[in-house]
Amino acid sequence: MKTDIILAGVGGQGILTIAATIGMAAVNKNLYLKQAEVHGMSQRGGDVQSNLRISDKPIYSDLIAKGSADIILSVEPMEALRYLPYLRKGGYVITNIVPFNNIPDYPDTETIMNRINELPDKIALDADQIAKDTGNARASNIVMLGAAAPFLGLSIEELEGGIKSLFGRKGEEVVEMNIKALHAGYDFAKSKM
Amino acid sequence: MQKLLLLGDEAIAQGAIDGGISGFYAYPGTPSTEIMEFVQHSKEAKEKGIPCVWSANEKTAMESAIGMSYAGKRAMAQMKHVGLNVAADAFVNASITGVNGGLIVVAADDPSMHSSQNEQDSRFYGDFALIPVLEPSNQQEAYEMAYNGFEISEKYNVPVLLRVTTRLAHSRAGVETSDKKTQREMSLPKDPRQFVLLPAIARRNYKRLLEMQASIKQASNESKYNKYIDGADKKTGIVACGIAYNYLMENFDGNCPHPVVKISQYPIPENHLRKLRSECESILVLEDGYPLVEKELRGFFNEGITINGRLNGVLPRDGELNPNIVAKALNLPFGEGEAIPEIVKNRPPSLCMGCGHRDVYNAMNEALIPYGDGRVFSDIGCYTLGALPPFNAINSCVDMGASITMAIGAADAGLVPAVAVIGDSTFTHSGMTGLLDAVIKNSPIVVIISDNSTTGMTGGQASAAKGRIVNICKGLGVDPDHIRVLNPLRKNHAENMAIIQEELAYNGLSVVIPQRECIQTAIKTKKAALKS
Numbered sequence: 001m002k003t004d005i006i007l008a009g010v011g012g013q014g015i016l017t018i019a020a021t022i023g024m025a026a027v028n029k030n031l032y033l034k035q036a037e038v039h040g041m042s043q044r045g046g047d048v049q050s051n052l053r054i055s056d057k058p059i060y061s062d063l064i065a066k067g068s069a070d071i072i073l074s075v076e077p078m079e080a081l082r083y084l085p086y087l088r089k090g091g092y093v094i095t096n097i098v099p100f101n102n103i104p105d106y107p108d109t110e111t112i113m114n115r116i117n118e119l120p121d122k123i124a125l126d127a128d129q130i131a132k133d134t135g136n137a138r139a140s141n142i143v144m145l146g147a148a149a150p151f152l153g154l155s156i157e158e159l160e161g162g163i164k165s166l167f168g169r170k171g172e173e174v175v176e177m178n179i180k181a182l183h184a185g186y187d188f189a190k191s192k193m
Numbered sequence: 194m195q196k197l198l199l200l201g202d203e204a205i206a207q208g209a210i211d212g213g214i215s216g217f218y219a220y221p222g223t224p225s226t227e228i229m230e231f232v233q234h235s236k237e238a239k240e241k242g243i244p245c246v247w248s249a250n251e252k253t254a255m256e257s258a259i260g261m262s263y264a265g266k267r268a269m270a271q272m273k274h275v276g277l278n279v280a281a282d283a284f285v286n287a288s289i290t291g292v293n294g295g296l297i298v299v300a301a302d303d304p305s306m307h308s309s310q311n312e313q314d315s316r317f318y319g320d321f322a323l324i325p326v327l328e329p330s331n332q333q334e335a336y337e338m339a340y341n342g343f344e345i346s347e348k349y350n351v352p353v354l355l356r357v358t359t360r361l362a363h364s365r366a367g368v369e370t371s372d373k374k375t376q377r378e379m380s381l382p383k384d385p386r387q388f389v390l391l392p393a394i395a396r397r398n399y400k401r402l403l404e405m406q407a408s409i410k411q412a413s414n415e416s417k418y419n420k421y422i423d424g425a426d427k428k429t430g431i432v433a434c435g436i437a438y439n440y441l442m443e444n445f446d447g448n449c450p451h452p453v454v455k456i457s458q459y460p461i462p463e464n465h466l467r468k469l470r471s472e473c474e475s476i477l478v479l480e481d482g483y484p485l486v487e488k489e490l491r492g493f494f495n496e497g498i499t500i501n502g503r504l505n506g507v508l509p510r511d512g513e514l515n516p517n518i519v520a521k522a523l524n525l526p527f528g529e530g531e532a533i534p535e536i537v538k539n540r541p542p543s544l545c546m547g548c549g550h551r552d553v554y555n556a557m558n559e560a561l562i563p564y565g566d567g568r569v570f571s572d573i574g575c576y577t578l579g580a581l582p583p584f585n586a587i588n589s590c591v592d593m594g595a596s597i598t599m600a601i602g603a604a605d606a607g608l609v610p611a612v613a614v615i616g617d618s619t620f621t622h623s624g625m626t627g628l629l630d631a632v633i634k635n636s637p638i639v640v641i642i643s644d645n646s647t648t649g650m651t652g653g654q655a656s657a658a659k660g661r662i663v664n665i666c667k668g669l670g671v672d673p674d675h676i677r678v679l680n681p682l683r684k685n686h687a688e689n690m691a692i693i694q695e696e697l698a699y700n701g702l703s704v705v706i707p708q709r710e711c712i713q714t715a716i717k718t719k720k721a722a723l724k725s
């Protein structure tokens with residue numbers, strides 16, 4: 001198996017938590033992994049992405065080539081569209097629909113949603129609301145991870161393992177809340193497939 | 194043997210720890226910062242008592258590392274590429290002194306300028322200093338090069354330059370570690386005058402360095418990091434340096450049909466390159482950064498063979514490589530997804546909401562209205578984002594420390610008053626000497642040291658300036674009546690504006706010090722306090 005994922009968002013939205021969870025799950029499964037992150041200047045509210053590659057064979061490039069990503073996983077709708085040149089034919093876009101508006105010329109939400117709805121293979125969800133419904137408003141990232149779960153080449157149990165490895169130090173309660181968020185996202189995606 | 198998931202930067206740190214290092218010296222700078230941060234969080238480094246406190250700037254870091262090497266122990270100095278400019282005097286001379294304990298200098302380059310003001314290629318510094326340069330192609334090699342680099346340094350009696358680029362520095366992969374080496378005991382150099390670069394001694398040392406070159410070249414020929422990998426299609430031979438090797442292999446799923454010379458240790462391995470030259474009709478050079486190898490080959494093979502690369506436009510002259518650029522240079526087909534929809538807007542970085550720099554700029558802009566535009570010299574840090582709307586507040590950002598000194602020169606030319614805006618960490622990095630110049634001339638400038646008690650831009654590292662700025666200014670001789678401390682909050686706007694106005698009207702040197710902690714570090718501190 002080989003899955004190339006572009007994680008997208010805005011500096012400060014915490015896409016690296018998603019990357020770290022997938023990374024943990026992949027490492028627990030003895031898969032190869034490369035994950036290129038953006039640090040520095042753009043973390044101040046600019047657009048940020050992370051290239052995450054997992055495979056059962058050695059991986060060469062740290063960067064994903066254009067036209068070859070299997071998944072764009074975005075925690076912000078406009079940012080999902082920014083990386084379309086990287087998506088392969090038949091690849092999935094999984095995006096949160098809650099805009100992060102920190103620029104004067106941010107397009108109106110309807111224009112963005114129309115464009116997202118035109119994509120052939122997508123899952124769009126209000127991860128903020130779903131996270132709130134699970135009782136943990138701060139877990140929208142993990143909800144997004146759950147929504148991507150059917151496409152990652154990792155099972156939901158393996159992702160739960162990743163959450164346990166990553167959040168284990170913070171205590172049982174934190175682990176449980178995140179696993180709940182993971183399943184909420186997962187169930188949403190399943191219902192749309 | 195243990196398998197860890199590490200950033201390239203972290204692999205370097207762990208490699209050095211396992212390789213018997215006794216001291217890390219660095220000033221923050223993207224993409225090198227995570228090396229020191231990893232050490233600062235490492236239990237093992239703590240237990241071993243390995244020094245890992247941020248230095249005031251790259252030059253002081255480099256010199257401290259040279260001092261540890263003098264005393265017989267293994268040391269590393271880490272910095273971003275432009276930091277090596279600051280440390281260059283010490284760096285170049287360290288190749289003349291040679292080493293006692295092994296010395297590795299890490300330069301992290303930033304092709305495509307993700308977070309930098311240029312994309313200079315540090316390999317040229319290695320060439321300039323006549324020392325071996327190591328350029329890992331992946332995280333495992335980064336680990337090994339830090340682990341083994343001290344011995345290379347000790348064997349050839351020179352510092353070793355370890356060059357990485359952003360992609361490797363900030364990309365995570367599995368790394369297998371090796372057995373831990375013990376630290377060296379303190380010991381003085383055998384020759385007590387080795388480090389005394391008086392001309393007579395320097396000339397002798399320099400001859401020794403020149404004589405060593407043949408062995409250093411031979412080491413490249415024999416290095417396990419340099420390889421000749423044969424291929425059937427000899428129309429084109431490929432030279433792939435550092436991580437460019439990965440982009441090449443990515444395109445062929447690991448089986449390149451062309452002969453390839455992989456280079457990760459410099460000077461260039463002449464044996465492999467001669468072989469490639471004799472077997473292939475043309476050569477394509479893939480290197481992230483400037484065309485260093487390509488230039489050498491053009492001189493080296495000056496025999497009419499076609500050499501393709503950045504210099505003849507087969508690859509773009511600037512910017513980092515990626516799998517697509519490499520595919521294009523090889524005429525390989527590659528798919529591209531849909532274009533970016535037009536509705537997608539740029540999202541430039543900006544000052545955080547509530548950041549004190551915002552209030553500083555609002556007050557300064559208003560105070561400057563009577564004087565007109567074009568007189569604010571700034572520096573490097575979060576506050577450089579004041580160049581963008583809505584502030585449009587600053588007119589320069591050249592190199593760290595340049596705000597105060599450029600204001601001095603501009604004021605000499607008649608631009609009075611001139612204003613300098615500098616951050617606290619940048620001030621202690623290289624602003625203090627400039628301020629002394631201004632004191633001596635009593636330059637009619639207003640220096641605004643926007644003090645947020647941290648090194649914000651690079652992620653909130655400790656600032657050497659914290660709690661010291663007022664005393665430093667007094668100690669340098671600034672008139673205490675014109676040292677004005679203020680609190681940059683919206684509710685103090687009118688008062689702050691008036692203070693800046695007063696100092697603009699003063700025909701001499703003033704220092705205005707707005708002090709309020711960076712909100713990002715303030716949040717972190719609060720969270721940490723809640724936990725304990």
Ligand SMILES: Cc1ncc(C[n+]2csc(CCOP(=O)(O)OP(=O)(O)O)c2C)c(N)n1
Nearest residue numbers: 222276573574575616617618619648649650
């Ligand atoms: C020679 C050099 N070293 C390091 C850097 C990386 N760098 C950019 S800004 C900065 C620190 C800025 O800190 P400060 O002046 O306190 O401003 P703040 O970001 O906190 O506003 C650093 C270390 C650089 N650009 N040039």
Ligand code: SF4
Nearest residue numbers: 545548575649711712
């Ligand atoms: S990180 Fe700190 S200094 Fe930088 S913009 Fe944010 S609040 Fe301001």
